[in-house]
Each structure stands twice: as C-alpha cells, then as structure tokens.
Amino acid sequence: MKLTRIGDIAEFINGYAFKSEHWGSTGKKIIRIQNLTDPSKPYNFTAYDIPEKYIVKDGDMLVSWSATIDIFEWHNEPAYLNQHIFKVVFDHKKVDKYYFRFALKQTIDSLTKFAQGSTMKHIVKGDFEKHKIPLPDLVEQQKIAYILSKAEALIQKRKDTINGLDELLKYTFLDMFGDPVKNPKGWEKGGMVEVITSIKSGTSYAGAENKELEQNELGVLKISAVTDGVFKPKEFKAVSIDLITKQIIKCQKGMFLMSRANTKELVAACCIVPKDYPFLFLPDKLWSLSVNEQRANKIFLNALFKIESFRNVIREKASGGHESMLNISMMKFLGLKLPIPPLLFQTQFAETVAKIEALKAKQEASLRELEQLYQSLMQRAFKGELDLDKVEIEDVYKGFEYFDGGFVTFDDAKPALDKIREKFETLPAIKSKDKKLIEKIKKLDLDKVQLGRIPFDKDYAIYRVLYHRFEHYQSVPFLTIYDWLLTDFVDLDYNKIKDFVFRELNEEAPIFEQIFIFNEDEKKYRTELKLLL
DNA sequence: TTTATGGTCATCCAGACCGG
DNA sequence: CCGGTCTGGATGACCATAAA
Numbered sequence: 001m002k003l004t005r006i007g008d009i010a011e012f013i014n015g016y017a018f019k020s021e022h023w024g025s026t027g028k029k030i031i032r033i034q035n036l037t038d039p040s041k042p043y044n045f046t047a048y049d050i051p052e053k054y055i056v057k058d059g060d061m062l063v064s065w066s067a068t069i070d071i072f073e074w075h076n077e078p079a080y081l082n083q084h085i086f087k088v089v090f091d092h093k094k095v096d097k098y099y100f101r102f103a104l105k106q107t108i109d110s111l112t113k114f115a116q117g118s119t120m121k122h123i124v125k126g127d128f129e130k131h132k133i134p135l136p137d138l139v140e141q142q143k144i145a146y147i148l149s150k151a152e153a154l155i156q157k158r159k160d161t162i163n164g165l166d167e168l169l170k171y172t173f174l175d176m177f178g179d180p181v182k183n184p185k186g187w188e189k190g191g192m193v194e195v196i197t198s199i200k201s202g203t204s205y206a207g208a209e210n211k212e213l214e215q216n217e218l219g220v221l222k223i224s225a226v227t228d229g230v231f232k233p234k235e236f237k238a239v240s241i242d243l244i245t246k247q248i249i250k251c252q253k254g255m256f257l258m259s260r261a262n263t264k265e266l267v268a269a270c271c272i273v274p275k276d277y278p279f280l281f282l283p284d285k286l287w288s289l290s291v292n293e294q295r296a297n298k299i300f301l302n303a304l305f306k307i308e309s310f311r312n313v314i315r316e317k318a319s320g321g322h323e324s325m326l327n328i329s330m331m332k333f334l335g336l337k338l339p340i341p342p343l344l345f346q347t348q349f350a351e352t353v354a355k356i357e358a359l360k361a362k363q364e365a366s367l368r369e370l371e372q373l374y375q376s377l378m379q380r381a382f383k384g385e386l387d388l389d390k391v392e393i394e395d396v397y398k399g400f401e402y403f404d405g406g407f408v409t410f411d412d413a414k415p416a417l418d419k420i421r422e423k424f425e426t427l428p429a430i431k432s433k434d435k436k437l438i439e440k441i442k443k444l445d446l447d448k449v450q451l452g453r454i455p456f457d458k459d460y461a462i463y464r465v466l467y468h469r470f471e472h473y474q475s476v477p478f479l480t481i482y483d484w485l486l487t488d489f490v491d492l493d494y495n496k497i498k499d500f501v502f503r504e505l506n507e508e509a510p511i512f513e514q515i516f517i518f519n520e521d522e523k524k525y526r527t528e529l530k531l532l533l
Numbered sequence: 534t535t536t537a538t539g540g541t542c543a544t545c546c547a548g549a550c551c552g553g
Numbered sequence: 554c555c556g557g558t559c560t561g562g563a564t565g566a567c568c569a570t571a572a573a
Contacts, residue, residue, distance in 0.1 A: 014555080017549090017551095017555095018549095033548080034547070034548080037547095082548090083548090084547095125556095201536075204566070206567075222565070224564080224565095237565090246535095260538090261539090262564080263563065284566095326539095327538070327540080331538095
C-alpha cells in the first residue's frame with residue numbers, strides 16, 4: 001500500500017506551555033498527558049485567555065509525544081491543550097481521522113526509535129511529521145476504520161462486562177453482609193487473630209525486570225502483582241537461583257496474599273493466587289495469610305478487605321516517615337477487629353463469587369480472542385489484505401460528505417436526510433401506532449407500571465433522531481452525527497440502544513417519550529417508547 | 534541466628550521549567 | 554516556540570535494628 005508522510009495529510013499544533021501561575025480552579029480545563037492516559041486524574045483549569053489555536057474541541061484527535069507516545073480522541077467540553085501534546089488538524093480530503101487513529105496506533109512503536117532525551121523520551125516534531133502510514137483512498141480508509149471500530153467496540157463491550165461483574169461482586173458482598181464498619185446486620189465482631197492463624201512474610205531480592213525466566217532463574221514477585229486486587233503472575237523480577245540463599249516462600253494455589261507496604265492508597269491490597277506458580281516466590285513486602293477455616297472463608301476475607309470502608313480501617317494502621325511508602329506491621333494488622341458472620345453465610349458468598357468468577361473467566365477468554373482478532377485485522381488492514389469490497393458502510397453514514405469540523409446546518413444535511421427519508425418512510429410506521437398508544441396511555445394507571453421491553457426500529461430511529469435534531473437546533477455538530485452512526489448504531493445490542501434511548505430521555509429536548517401499555521394477554525403493563533414528532 | 538519492622542536510598546515516569 | 558534538563562512523586566531495592 002502507498003505510504004504517505006503524515007506531515008502531508010495533517011497539521012500538528014503543539015500545546016501551550018502553561019506556567020503554574022496560569023493554573024486555577026476556574027475557567028477552561030487544561031488537557032495534560034495524564035488526563036488522557038488516566039481519566040480519573042484531576043484537571044488543572046485556567047481562567048487566562050490563551051490563543052484560539054490551543055483550544056481542543058469534542059472529537060479532536062490528540063497525539064502525546066513525550067514519555068507516553070499515543071493518540072487519543074477528545075470527548076469532553078472544549079479545553080486548552082498543554083505542552084507535549086499535538087492537536088491534529090486533518091486535511092479531510094485526504095484522510096479519515098478514525099483511519100488515521102488506527103494507522104498511527106498500528107505504527108506507533110516504530111516512532112519511539114526517534115525518541116530523544118535521556119531522562120524523558122521525546123519525539124521531535126520534524127521526525128514525527130516524517131513518519132509514514134499506508135494511505136489508501138478515502139472510501140477504503142473509511143471502510144477500514146469502520147471494520148476496526150466495530151472490533152474495538154466489541155472489545156470495549158467485553159471490558160465493560162468484566163468491570164460490571166467486578167461491581168456485582170462488591171454489591172453482592174454489601175447486600176449479604178452490609179457495610180463491614182457500620183455492621184448494620186449486627187454480625188458478631190472478632191479480632192483478626194481469630195481468623196488469621198499465621199502470617200508469613202517473603203524475602204527481599206533484587207532482580208531483572210520485564211524478562212522471561214531462564215532455566216536457572218526464579219521470579220520474585222513485585223508488590224504490583226497484588227496491587228490491583230487480582231493476582232498478576234507477570235509482575236515479577238528474575239533472580240538467578242545461585243544468588244538465592246535465604247529461605248523463600250513459593251507461590252502456591254490458594255495462597256491469600258496481602259501487600260504490607262505501599263502508598264496509603266494502595267497499602268493492604270490483597271488477592272488469592274489462582275494456581276501453583278513453582279517459579280515464583282514472595283518478596284519481603286508481601287504476606288501470605290493463613291486462614292482459620294473453622295471461623296472464616298478466605299474468599300469472604302478477600303472481598304472484605306477490598307471494601308473501601310474496611311480498607312480504610314487497615315490503612316489507618318500503616319506507618320512510615322514517607323507518605324509514599326507506608327508499612328503495616330503484623331501486630332497492628334492482627335489487632336484489627338472485623339465482623340465475622342456465620343461460616344455458612346461466608347461459604348454461600350464464596351459460592352456466588354465462584355459463579356461470578358466463572359462468568360468473568362468466560363468473558364476474559366472472549367476478550368483475549370477478540371484482541372487477537374483485532375490485532376490480525378489491524379495488520380491485514382494496513383497491508384491491504386482485507387477484502388473491502390464486501391464491506392458496506394451504512395448508507396446513512398455514506399450520505400454525509402466530510403465536513404470540515406464545526407457544525408452541519410440543516411441545508412448541508414438536507415440532501416442526505418432526504419435520501420434517508422425516502423428509504424425509511426415506508427418502514428413499519430411507529431407513526432400509525434402512535435394514535436392508538438396515546439389513547440391507551442390516557443387510560444393507564446401509572447402507579448402499576450413496570451419497565452419492560454423497548455421495541456425499537458434502528459433505521460427509523462436514526463432518521464427521526466437526525467431530523468428532530470436539525471429541526472430543533474437548526475444545526476448539529478458533525479462529530480455528534482458521526483459518533484451516533486459509528487458507535488451507537490453499528491450494532492443492535494439491546495443495552496446499547498437502551499443506554500442511548502435513556503440518554504435521549506434525559507435531554508432537554510428529548511426525541512423519545514416513555515409510555516406505558518397494558519398487555520391484555522399478559523395482564524400487565526410494559527413500557528414502550530414513542531418517538532416525538 | 535533468624536525474622537519482622539520500619540525505614541532510607543535509587544530509579545523511573547510524568548510534568549515543570551528554562552535557555553537559545 | 555522548541556528541545557532539552559530539572560524536579561517531585563510513586564515504586565522498588567535494600568538495610569539497620571530490635572525482637573524472637
């Protein structure tokens with residue numbers, strides 16, 4: 001495939017070098033690299049007037065070129081760009097911005113070889129602009145971006161499900177046992193000594209990071225193997241067996257591990273080791289806790305220690321001169337009090353956890369598969385090996401020409417809208433049902449209403465959404481349309497549609513209305529949605 | 534003599550900042 | 554404005570000391 005210098009298809013505007021006196025708590029957000037890599041990081045704000053060119057709008061692509069070298073799409077209110085990040089201004093006649101994102105991600109590793117500086121890796125603007133990506137014609141680009149977006153969306157969906165299962169675990173705990181500190185269910189309280197029979201601490205060894213283990217090496221775990229609350233067998237350092245003189249504790253299935261040191265936030269992270277790892281052993285900062293099985297279930301304890309309120313109780317016992325590396329002693333830990341529900345309940349909880357974990361394992365396996373598929377798709381796409389002839393991008397999406405940022409007015413969009421309308425006007429008209437529905441609503445007893453299914457015609461909805469928006473606001477941000485089409489409607493996932501619909505219901509000028517219908521056969525109410533005219 | 538504890542020092546990353 | 558260095562926080566390495 002033809003290679004093109006990215007400097008020829010887009011302009012890269014570097015962010016503004018804000019000084020600390022520019023920061024405040026009011027005004028516009030300042031986008032720093034950490035805000036892109038970690039959404040939980042707080043923003044700095046500035047009330048100063050900075051030139052227009054540093055403003056980033058919703059949908060803008062950003063490339064960080066210092067330390068973290070990656071590309072991000074900004075989905076947020078207009079904000080200022082900090083130094084070390086480029087804002088990408090595309091030549092829309094030549095390149096599709098989503099295609100560009102995928103193409104750059106695919107080739108980003110080769111960019112790091114240009115990185116300069118000793119303490120901190122930088123990419124020099126000139127080198128960056130010289131970087132080449134494969135560039136087929138625009139329609140092909142859109143098709144590639146479309147396929148990859150689909151794969152990406154599936155991956156995200158798996159990740160969401162996995163996170164959801166984690167949440168479910170937490171709620172299951174709180175539902176069964178209540179908050180462990182307030183102890184609203186009045187469980188018998190006991191000392192940690194009653195449930196933990198012994199604590200074994202590992203031994204300190206230095207080693208080489210990020211490498212595979214050789215024949216004559218063992219891995220000493222790092223705190224980070226436990227930090228996230230899930231055992232991570234890859235977080236170790238390699239140590240030559242010859243150097244190991246002290247007694248070590250090998251990492252075995254069922255071990256209940258806890259970190260005795262870290263920042264206050266992360267101290268007392270714990271997890272259960274899922275299987276034997278004969279080549280890994282514990283470092284001095286990790287404990288292996290033995291549980292008195294007559295009194296407690298370690299799955300229960302593992303969940304308990306992860307509940308924020310109880311974690312705080314443990315954290316309070318940590319000490320140290322530097323806030324950045326606090327320690328807990330065994331005595332202090334064993335001196336803590338905890339609620340100890342009857343073993344039967346704990347076992348029941350553990351069974352539920354096992355079920356959720358099994359679901360999670362399935363989702364994780366699927367996620368790995370998808371990620372592999374995604375990788376191979378990426379590679380084939382940029383080698384020009386994908387059969388794009390079979391790819392039909394949704395007609396609606398094709399109807400819109402590229403618009404150079406900003407807003408699409410009603411007139412801009414009218415030809416495309418007309419085309420859509422022609423296609424959809426004959427569709428099963430929710431319209432004709434509307435009158436009957438309204439009659440029914442009048443007779444409803446709203447107190448007895450239950451949520452139910454949402455009958456939903458995707459194509460018709462797209463048309464209605466767009467038309468309504470145009471009528472109501474006269475113009476619509478182009479990117480909003482693009483996103484709807486690309487992300488909300490590429491698949492017919494019920495939950496996604498539901499999310500979308502409920503978002504719409506909460507809008508100031510909603511295009512949906514929730515209505516309630518009595519089903520004569522089932523003898524109960526269910527909700528339906530009506531598109532407002 | 535061994536182990537647990539509570540540190541400090543070193544390193545790396547990310548951001549602050551500055552000279553040309 | 555650009556390209557680089559300085560600085561501080563987070564984490565890992567490792568140790569002196571006290572207790573067992």
